[in-house]
Amino acid sequence: MCRFCFHLDCLLRAVEYRAAGVPAVQGKIDRCRAAxxxxxxxxxxxAALTLDPTDWPQNRRA
Incomplete structure (x- = not known):
């Protein structure tokens, strides 16, 4: 289970980088999703691939 957590964490970070304008992370996103x-x-x-990372809960300010 923990190794899948690692892939999910990597995918989430790569999605954030892609949203910040780093296009070279798409391969990492694809590999992590497949794993x-x-x-x-x-x-x-x-869900992470569908939503804009700026809409993720940790980015919301009350």
């Missing part, structure tokens, strides 16, 4: 074996991790990844 996710649990349905839960795949769903989280799919």
């Amino acid at each position: 996710l074996a649990t349905i839960s991790a795949q769903r989280i990844a799919d």
Whole structure:
């Protein structure tokens, strides 16, 4: 399970970099998404790929 957490964390960071204008991370995103074996991790990844990282909860200010 922990190794899938690593791939999910890498994917999330790469999505943030892509949103910041770094285009060279798409391969990393694809590899990390392909490495996710649990349905839960795949769903989280799919949501991350669909949403703008600026809309993620840690970026919201009250």
